[in-house]
C-alpha cells in the first residue's frame with residue numbers, strides 16, 4: 223500500500239457571490255464618500271456583509287457538466303451565534319432554527335440548485351451518527367417528495383448517501399470531519415460521505431464505492447473523488463484509543479500517524495519543565511500523535527479501485543482556518559458547514 227502523495231491545492235476554485243455594483247458610475251463626490259466608508263470598514267474588525275457567501279468547489283468536479291457540488295464556508299450568513307453573520311447550516315443547540323433555514327435557502331440559491339421553474343431542489347441530509355450506514359436516494363414522488371421538500375429527512379440515521387436521481391441534492395454536515403464526494407462521469411451517479419475518525423475506521427468511503435458499484439453499476443475506474451475541507455494532520459491530535467482502533471483495522475495504519483512536537487502539549491504534560499527553566503535537552507521531548515484522515519481516506523479510495531489521478535484533496539484544514547471554517551476541535555461550540563452534490 224503506497225501512501226498518497228500530497229496534492230497541490232491549486233485546483234480549488236472559490237466562488238464568491240456578492241451584490242453587483244450599480245451599472246451607472248457614481249459621481250466623484252459619491253466616490254469619495256464611498257472610499258472613506260470602505261476604508262473605515264477595512265480597518266474595523268466587523269465580519270463581512272451578509273450578502274457575501276463563499277462556496278468552495280473542486281476543479282475536478284467542476285469539469286463534469288451535469289454535476290452540481292459545493293462546500294460551504296462560514297462567512298456571510300444570518301446566524302448571530304459563533305461571531306455573528308455566520309452561515310451556520312446545521313440545527314445546532316445555540317442557533318435559531320429560523321436563521322439556519324434562511325442560511326440554507328441562501329446557500330441553495332447561490333448554488334443554483336433549482337429547477338427551470340425556480341423551485342429549489344430537495345436537500346437530503348441525515349441524522350449523522352459517525353457510522354458506516356449508507357442510504358440510496360431514489361426518485362421522489364408523492365408523499366416522499368413532500369417530505370423531502372420540507373427537509374424532514376434528517377431523522378434517518380446514517381453517514382453516506384448515494385443516488386442516480388437528478389434534481390436532488392445530497393449533503394453532509396461538517397465541522398472537522400471530512401466530506402468525501404464521489405461522481406461517476408459515465409453513469410451519472412453521485413455519492414457523499416461523512417468521514418470523521420469513526421467513519422473512516424469503519425471504512426465508510428471504501429464501502430461507499432462498493433455500494434455505488436453494487437447498487438448503481440458504477441465502475442470505480444470512472445469515479446472522481448474529492449476530499450473536502452476537514453481537520454488536517456497538522457491539527458488532529460489523537461488519543462491512544464483512536465490509534466489502537468486504526469492499528470486494528472489497517473495494515474498501513476503507521477503511515478497515517480505522525481508524531482508532532484507540540485509546545486502546547488509540552489506545557490500541559492510537563493508544567494514543571496517550564497517552572498524549573500531546565501536547560502534545553504534535559505527534558506523529555508513531548509510529542510503528540512496526529513492522524514492524517516486525508517491520507518486514510520485516500521488509501522481507502524485506492525483500495526476500492528479509484529485511480530489516484532482521479533482523487534483530489536482540497537487541502538484545507540478547518541482547525542487552521544477558523545475564519546473560513548467551523549472547527550469543532552478548535553472551538554467546541556460552533557456551527558456546521560454543508561458539503562453537497564447533485565445531478566442536474
Ligand SMILES: [Zn+2]
Nearest residue numbers: 456457539542
Ligand atoms: Zn491544521
